[in-house]
Amino acid sequence: MPASTQEPSLTRSVEDYLKAIFQLSHQGGFATTRDIAGLLTLAAPSVSGMVKRLSEMGLIEHVPYRGVQLTSQGRRAALKMIRRHRVLELYLTRHLGYDWDNVHSEAERLEHAVSDDLIERMAAALGNPRYDPHGDPIPSATGDIEETELVSLADAAIGAELELQQVGTQDAARLRYFAEQGLVPGVRVSVTDRQPFNGPTTVYLNASGTARIVGRELGQLLWCHLADEGS
Amino acid sequence: MPASTQEPSLTRSVEDYLKAIFQLSHQGGFATTRDIAGLLTLAAPSVSGMVKRLSEMGLIEHVPYRGVQLTSQGRRAALKMIRRHRVLELYLTRHLGYDWDNVHSEAERLEHAVSDDLIERMAAALGNPRYDPHGDPIPSATGDIEETELVSLADAAIGAELELQQVGTQDAARLRYFAEQGLVPGVRVSVTDRQPFNGPTTVYLNASGTARIVGRELGQLLWCHLADEGS
DNA sequence: TGATCATATTAGGTTAGACTAATGTCTCTT
DNA sequence: AAGAGACATTAGTCTAACCTAATATGATCA
Numbered sequence: 001m002p003a004s005t006q007e008p009s010l011t012r013s014v015e016d017y018l019k020a021i022f023q024l025s026h027q028g029g030f031a032t033t034r035d036i037a038g039l040l041t042l043a044a045p046s047v048s049g050m051v052k053r054l055s056e057m058g059l060i061e062h063v064p065y066r067g068v069q070l071t072s073q074g075r076r077a078a079l080k081m082i083r084r085h086r087v088l089e090l091y092l093t094r095h096l097g098y099d100w101d102n103v104h105s106e107a108e109r110l111e112h113a114v115s116d117d118l119i120e121r122m123a124a125a126l127g128n129p130r131y132d133p134h135g136d137p138i139p140s141a142t143g144d145i146e147e148t149e150l151v152s153l154a155d156a157a158i159g160a161e162l163e164l165q166q167v168g169t170q171d172a173a174r175l176r177y178f179a180e181q182g183l184v185p186g187v188r189v190s191v192t193d194r195q196p197f198n199g200p201t202t203v204y205l206n207a208s209g210t211a212r213i214v215g216r217e218l219g220q221l222l223w224c225h226l227a228d229e230g231s
Numbered sequence: 232m233p234a235s236t237q238e239p240s241l242t243r244s245v246e247d248y249l250k251a252i253f254q255l256s257h258q259g260g261f262a263t264t265r266d267i268a269g270l271l272t273l274a275a276p277s278v279s280g281m282v283k284r285l286s287e288m289g290l291i292e293h294v295p296y297r298g299v300q301l302t303s304q305g306r307r308a309a310l311k312m313i314r315r316h317r318v319l320e321l322y323l324t325r326h327l328g329y330d331w332d333n334v335h336s337e338a339e340r341l342e343h344a345v346s347d348d349l350i351e352r353m354a355a356a357l358g359n360p361r362y363d364p365h366g367d368p369i370p371s372a373t374g375d376i377e378e379t380e381l382v383s384l385a386d387a388a389i390g391a392e393l394e395l396q397q398v399g400t401q402d403a404a405r406l407r408y409f410a411e412q413g414l415v416p417g418v419r420v421s422v423t424d425r426q427p428f429n430g431p432t433t434v435y436l437n438a439s440g441t442a443r444i445v446g447r448e449l450g451q452l453l454w455c456h457l458a459d460e461g462s
Numbered sequence: 463t464g465a466t467c468a469t470a471t472t473a474g475g476t477t478a479g480a481c482t483a484a485t486g487t488c489t490c491t492t
Numbered sequence: 493a494a495g496a497g498a499c500a501t502t503a504g505t506c507t508a509a510c511c512t513a514a515t516a517t518g519a520t521c522a
Contacts, residue, residue, distance in 0.1 A: 013479065033500055046480055048501050065487060065500055096352045106346055113344035115337055121327045244509065264470055277510055279471055296470055296517060
């Protein structure tokens with residue numbers, strides 16, 4: 001008989017593992033036991049145990065001693081969780097006064113409890129947005145996600161005109177600092193200079209006409225695409 | 232040393248048990264094992280086991296073979312869950328287009344996942360409301376709940392002028408029927424007649440000037456208070 | 463009063479998901 | 493090619509919650 005089309009309602013833990021594996025195997029590689037354990041702050045043997053269950057459930061492919069990858073079923077489930085998370089983050093910031101630096105943990109708990117129906121209502125109330133408050137793309141309800149070619153500010157060419165697209169951290173202190181500096185998704189910058197030996201990058205904020213000096217560590221969190229011509 | 236003021240974060244199950252016990256022991260009586268099991272659709276021995284844990288945690292008082300009652304700590308936790316549930320129900324109906332007959336199960340899942348902060352933000356966005364969509368009073372953030380003297384429509388005196396206050400069911404079909412009939416919280420009615428031998432009650436809807444005949448079973452779900460003079 | 467029956471509790475088992483300690487495997491360097 | 497060190501897995505334990513089957517309690521009625 002064919003596989004049931006009815007999704008069997010996964011546990012919270014399973015949902016968290018799938019999301020973690022999605023993030024870690026993003027570039028087509030394997031997610032290792034150690035990295036999953038690190039991301040979820042679990043002991044490695046707990047992960048080995050769950051990996052066995054997930055692969056019996058057909059959600060992941062496990063190559064012993066090498067790592068795991070999501071199956072298409074697992075990927076679908078992971079993208080669903082990511083959609084939920086990002087829609088929630090945007091809804092909480094737009095409609096309930098959350099800031100981009102404190103919205104993560106609330107969404108992290110709610111994403112396991114909301115229904116698909118509620119998420120679609122929130123998405124509709126937001127006008128079916130494509131990006132969350134950190135600039136990350138929101139997967140569609142059908143599980144498609146935008147793949148973009150991004151450069152980190154720390155590696156962008158001198159002279160480039162960039163638009164800041166994603167901020168690659170959930171750390172509240174760093175997010176607050178970025179916000180203070182005006183480094184938020186959507187902002188246009190010009191790369192004017194970079195000091196040698198992995199030194200800081202200097203950028204010019206096109207809107208305010210002010211400069212910012214961004215160290216390498218933070219610059220690697222700021223993902224940009226080449227700015228369009230015009231405004 | 233004094234008891235910690237830090238609430239130790241209860242599990243979902245514990246939260247559900249406390250809510251159930253609150254409902255069942257509302258009038259100061261004991262909640263029995265059997266009734267708790269019925270309400271949560273669990274086997275009786277599961278309840279016995281949890282009762283032991285809850286009373287070790289100091290959340291309930293257990294009299295063997297008689298039943299349980301909430302301690303003040305347990306009552307506080309139960310009221311917190313009821314506040315969450317009712318604020319969520321109202322928020323979902325007012326801001327996300329839910330109807331009063333489908334909002335219950337969504338709130339039932341979310342109430343375990345939201346933070347206090349989020350509930351207070353929702354309550355503020357609603358203007359710190361006192362009643363949920365079914366007319367049930369919303370406990371305050373400090374754990375006080377309004378106690379009102381209510382009569383069911385099925386038992387109200389002939390000739391009484393009433394305001395419908397609470398609808399005592401979560402059953403979607405009954406709720407839809409009530410809504411169709413215009414029998415929703417806030418509505419003013421006059422009791423014009425009741426047929427003998429537990430027969431139906433006839434009421435007059437003051438606003439629309441139409442009559443409704445309400446059978447005993449449904450009438451017992453419609454809780455009213457005496458209407459004020461004036462409009 | 464005592465038998466009966468509803469209800470409560472205890473006994474013992476299951477599952478998911480975590481843990482530590484012990485053991486296997488792979489890779490990298492010498 | 494061998495051994496060290498990093499990483500993964502297996503073995504065995506624990507806890508929260510559930511379950512069924514067996515037993516105890518207490519209320520009711522002949």
